Amino acid sequence: MAKLVALAYKDFRVLIADKGNLFWVFVFPAIFALLFGAVYSGADEGPSGMNVAVVDEDQSEFSQLYVSHLESDEALNVTRLDRERAFTDVRKGKQAAAILIKPGFGDGLSAMFDANDTKLEIAQDPGRRMEGAYLQGLLAKAQFEVLGKQFQDRQWMRGQMDDWRAEITTDELPDEDVKVFLRYFDALDTFLEDINDQTYEGGFGDGLLNVATVDVQREYDGPKTSFQITFPQAMIFGILSCAATFAVSIVRERTAGTFQRLCIGPISQAHILAGKGLACAMTCALVIGLLTLGGRLIFKVPIGSPLLFVLAAVCTVSCFVGLMMFVSTLGKTEQSVGGAGWAMLMIMAMFGGAMMPLVFMPSWMRSLSHFSPVKWGILAMEGAIWRDFTFVEMLAPCAVLIAIGAAFFTLGVVMLRRAQL
Amino acid sequence: MIEVANLCKRFNGTVAVDDVSFEVPQGTTFGLLGPNGAGKTTTINILCGLLRPDNGTVSLAGQTDPTRPSVRASLGVVPQSLALYEELTAQGNLEFFGCINGLAGRRLKERVAACLEMGGLTQRRKDRVATFSGGMKRRLNLVCSLLHEPRILLLDEPTVGVDPQSRNLIFDSIEKLKREGHTIIYTTHYMEEAQRLCDRVAILDRGKMLALDTVENLIAQHGGPSRIEAELETPPDNPDELAGQIKGQEFSVEQNTVRFATTEPMQSLAGLNQSGLRFRALKVETANLEDVFLNLTGRRLRD
Numbered sequence: 001m002a003k004l005v006a007l008a009y010k011d012f013r014v015l016i017a018d019k020g021n022l023f024w025v026f027v028f029p030a031i032f033a034l035l036f037g038a039v040y041s042g043a044d045e046g047p048s049g050m051n052v053a054v055v056d057e058d059q060s061e062f063s064q065l066y067v068s069h070l071e072s073d074e075a076l077n078v079t080r081l082d083r084e085r086a087f088t089d090v091r092k093g094k095q096a097a098a099i100l101i102k103p104g105f106g107d108g109l110s111a112m113f114d115a116n117d118t119k120l121e122i123a124q125d126p127g128r129r130m131e132g133a134y135l136q137g138l139l140a141k142a143q144f145e146v147l148g149k150q151f152q153d154r155q156w157m158r159g160q161m162d163d164w165r166a167e168i169t170t171d172e173l174p175d176e177d178v179k180v181f182l183r184y185f186d187a188l189d190t191f192l193e194d195i196n197d198q199t200y201e202g203g204f205g206d207g208l209l210n211v212a213t214v215d216v217q218r219e220y221d222g223p224k225t226s227f228q229i230t231f232p233q234a235m236i237f238g239i240l241s242c243a244a245t246f247a248v249s250i251v252r253e254r255t256a257g258t259f260q261r262l263c264i265g266p267i268s269q270a271h272i273l274a275g276k277g278l279a280c281a282m283t284c285a286l287v288i289g290l291l292t293l294g295g296r297l298i299f300k301v302p303i304g305s306p307l308l309f310v311l312a313a314v315c316t317v318s319c320f321v322g323l324m325m326f327v328s329t330l331g332k333t334e335q336s337v338g339g340a341g342w343a344m345l346m347i348m349a350m351f352g353g354a355m356m357p358l359v360f361m362p363s364w365m366r367s368l369s370h371f372s373p374v375k376w377g378i379l380a381m382e383g384a385i386w387r388d389f390t391f392v393e394m395l396a397p398c399a400v401l402i403a404i405g406a407a408f409f410t411l412g413v414v415m416l417r418r419a420q421l
Numbered sequence: 422m423i424e425v426a427n428l429c430k431r432f433n434g435t436v437a438v439d440d441v442s443f444e445v446p447q448g449t450t451f452g453l454l455g456p457n458g459a460g461k462t463t464t465i466n467i468l469c470g471l472l473r474p475d476n477g478t479v480s481l482a483g484q485t486d487p488t489r490p491s492v493r494a495s496l497g498v499v500p501q502s503l504a505l506y507e508e509l510t511a512q513g514n515l516e517f518f519g520c521i522n523g524l525a526g527r528r529l530k531e532r533v534a535a536c537l538e539m540g541g542l543t544q545r546r547k548d549r550v551a552t553f554s555g556g557m558k559r560r561l562n563l564v565c566s567l568l569h570e571p572r573i574l575l576l577d578e579p580t581v582g583v584d585p586q587s588r589n590l591i592f593d594s595i596e597k598l599k600r601e602g603h604t605i606i607y608t609t610h611y612m613e614e615a616q617r618l619c620d621r622v623a624i625l626d627r628g629k630m631l632a633l634d635t636v637e638n639l640i641a642q643h644g645g646p647s648r649i650e651a652e653l654e655t656p657p658d659n660p661d662e663l664a665g666q667i668k669g670q671e672f673s674v675e676q677n678t679v680r681f682a683t684t685e686p687m688q689s690l691a692g693l694n695q696s697g698l699r700f701r702a703l704k705v706e707t708a709n710l711e712d713v714f715l716n717l718t719g720r721r722l723r724d
Contacts, residue, residue, distance in 0.1 A: 002520065002525065003520060003521055003523075006517060006520035006521060007521070010506065010509070010513075010517045013508070013509060013513065014506055014508045014509065017508035017509070017549075018508065256502065256503070256504060256505075257500045257501075257502030257503065257504035258504045258505065258506060260471060260500055260502075260504060261498070261500055261504035261518070261565070262521065263471060264469050264470070264471065264493060264496065264498045264500075265493060265518070265521045265522055266490040266491070266493045266494040266521075266522060266523060267490065267521060268490065
């Protein structure tokens, strides 16, 4: 046992003596987890508000109130611009649309709802009709809400009624109809005069166009944070780096003669290979441990079942130790083993979901992923971290990992022995 | 101590070792002398169990299976390549190989210190091997095999590519090991090394063992005559009479220089002295193992 530990410790010291190894085995996976975690967490937030430019050419009290109301809407990101700049931004795609508030918009209800001379325009790319319709709805809602508040202003209401009286008398309405409207306006005027200032609440109140909402939380069985996806991926990258590095170290020992010197020593070849495997496994465990610790302490990444996570980690590491042994026999020089090893591991990573999460892959790639141990490694780790696998559910990926590891380890040892004798 | 009988090894149809047999008594140094590709390293690899022979047997201190850990524990092998971890320090390498050879604790510390001293590396023990000169690496390569004090040493060209100072240090170390009674097999293609260090030498070429004996006997049997060149104060008056006195062959006189070959250089020099001639300079070139190899194969060792 002491010899085994000495072999593993020696390999670890040789590994950390090379700063390049340190980066690829320990630093790169952490960068990967952080970078992609941040990217995916941005995706989780969903689309933010629509970017719109507002051109207020009216500059009335009402138009400013209207713009302020639009700015308070979370569905919109409003930027106040002049007409030229607003149109340029729409052309360049910086803004989804420009809202033009033309002079006269704040002159009262008649001006606001005059279909012949609209005071509110939306300038946008015709290809973005859906966003346009969405924006029209938001503008109409804002218009009614601002109007609702205006109705609370008695003076403004009286002004409006004076305007309407003048319009009715000049319109070509039948006399009987005019009399009916005028009686209605007089009654409303009397009402506004008699009403106590402290108790008057005009307008539409808070209920105008409001739709009551009922919170129904969708059942969500996915990861609670994007780091729950990227940390297993990063762990796999760390393990892949370890496997590739140790595979190259085996062939380096063969070419340098140190492997031969070890074989001459009073230990069996099985001891030597076990020592190599132990060193690789311990380094992988260290990578996983550091990433887990960093994930827990810094990013509060929750781990559903710590015990199952340990099981998943052990099986994944065992699998890649076996692969490492096989990769070390893929060539006779460090260059050939390094090249072939990384090529093989990168293909496994690509199809296994270490580069792009499996859920984003087309179905044919997802079918191919079954042949990659990376997929099973990630599945096992995710099963323990956020998929809430039971012990029985965990057995399938773990069994696949152990089987692949054992097969490649045996193949690697046989080929290595053949190369020696 | 070491017995090798009818050893044969082929690689893809190429004969590397062809019916080689020899014995190395305990406490002696045995040389395997031959050019590159003679089969020296293959023989060493079979002796330490790295290669299986196609035919023949090997016995190390009565044990016929060199792959057994107990047999390997009594073996110290210095490989031809620099089998060291360049990323580790000299001390780190020695400590690691010491552990592998079963040393631990105080004993390991003592042996590491002794080996660093023997290799002249105590001052540089904390430095990474990658920073060492070729000679220092060679010395470390040697002492890494001596940590566990093996009784049998197999040294495969331990001085390849080293500076004269390091070579002398290595020779001193090997001579010390000889005095301590180690049994040593030493492969080389430098005949001076074989002549200096080995009690008996086997000459190998293309897998075959051409001759085996002490260095003196090999030279006497296969080295040819010694060559003597004497520069005289004055040319000899009667060259024919002089040729008769010295009993030499290929006698020639050129102005005041006399040249001849002889199988008995001491008697010839005595005859030359008795002739009454006065010498300005005398040069004696005795035959060496290079001549032995040349006479046996028609080629030079480093061809």
